[in-house]
């Protein structure tokens with residue numbers, strides 16, 4: 001959603017004469033239309049322009065620049081006492097018409113000229129490259145240095161400022177390699193705004209200026225923010241543009257990840273800060289897993305009260321969407337199932353509910369999923385949490401059913417059916433992962449609960465869909481449950497990855513996809529998480 005208009009055109013921000021006019025002698029600035037003539041008459045502008053061309057990046061001086069501007073320029077003034085307060089409240093962005101009427105050109109930066117915009121758009125970084133160490137990070141003449149720095153001379157005349165010993169005010173001494181990195185706020189920001197739309201260039205500039213102030217006044221001095229200094233970056237040239245549009249507030253997660261600098265919220269670079277775990281949104285509380293399966297059995301006409309180890313549930317028609325078979329359930333006797341030698345009796349959890357549902361999908365739905373998978377293009381399975389590489393344990397092909405695939409009406413119908421089967425909203429799904437196995441391909445024994453318990457929480461359930469009849473092999477084997485599901489077109493297999501208590505993964509449901517011996521095997525995984533997964537704000541890939 002943070003797509004900016006692809007057709008960015010310069011906005012006209014010259015609402016009145018620009019700063020170039022006020023300089024002594026020659027050159028005026030004309031603000032007719034969107035064309036502004038660069039004035040060479042202002043000493044401030046001239047010097048900055050020169051420095052910009054000498055390779056100085058001017059972003060960090062935005063502050064000093066505006067201070068200088070305020071000192072030198074009569075033409076860029078506020079006409080009302082209310083301007084500063086109103087600007088602070090954000091009205092330059094939210095109600096520019098009113099602010100223009102009030103004449104808040106200075107506070108809202110409405111009077112920047114094209115030339116000054118160009119200067120500022122050179123980037124948000126600056127460093128002049130002096131190699132002093134921390135010890136001499138002092139001003140020799142504090143009052144004079146601060147005053148000159150405020151007027152912009154750290155960049156206008158760095159040689160003189162260094163000669164005058166203004167190391168502290170000009171930040172000249174933070175130039176070891178690491179410290180230098182601190183000044184890189186990331187990708188240079190574009191300040192061009194979409195034609196006739198908000199935010200205007202001035203609003204984008206305002207974001208950049210505030211971002212700079214945030215770094216200089218907070219990030220670089222506040223010890224609590226030290227850990228974020230290197231990472232707090234703008235990763236996209238449109239960060240300031242998006243921030244000016246209010247995206248920091250509406251999509252803090254995405255913006256925090258990509259534009260923390262422009263959002264003036266460095267802690268958001270940390271996933272755990274951005275997406276704190278909120279257990280109150282857990283879709284299952286302890287006991288709910290069992291209750292879900294029992295509800296399904298009840299809906300298929302079973303008498304729960306009669307279940308025991310001697311009278312095992314068998315299944316029936318579930319909600320009119322297919323024939324259910326109970327493979328295992330907590331009513332089955334765990335002592336009759338294989339388990340690892342070293343396992344103590346006390347550790348044995350009840351058997352999980354594993355159900356197979358025939359006729360869960362019709363032919364049209366199976367075909368559509370296969371077709372969409374082929375259209376998207378299957379890729380060799382990859383595994384890993386940070387670095388993904390081709391897996392030797394999973395040799396099959398897969399692709400996620402996202403974007404076009406996920407909005408396909410037939411896919412939507414299938415997703416709705418799974419949602420109504422489990423009673424768990426689609427927010428908690430990882431989407432459908434479409435899989436294809438060729439002869440010889442397999443997925444060795446594994447558990448679907450990967451152990452990652454971040455924002456989305458663990459996978460609690462898997463619904464696996466078989467999309468075709470396989471000519472040979474390709475069964476799904478659950479070693480500890482002594483059971484192998486034979487792929488059958490349109491059938492679904494549903495099993496838990498977590499214990500009913502939610503206190504750990506269900507060790508019974510390790511499984512593997514046996515090698516396909518003949519023909520292809522098509523399937524789809526619906527992995528369901530304990531908490532929201534779909535929400536873009538905190539989406540994780542694992």
Ligand SMILES: O=C(O)CCC(=O)C(=O)O
Nearest residue numbers: 443475476512513523525
């Ligand atoms: O293909 C199968 O039968 C099972 C696949 C599976 O377990 C998985 O993809 O996680």
Ligand SMILES: [Fe+2]
Nearest residue numbers: 446447448511
């Ligand atoms: Fe699996």
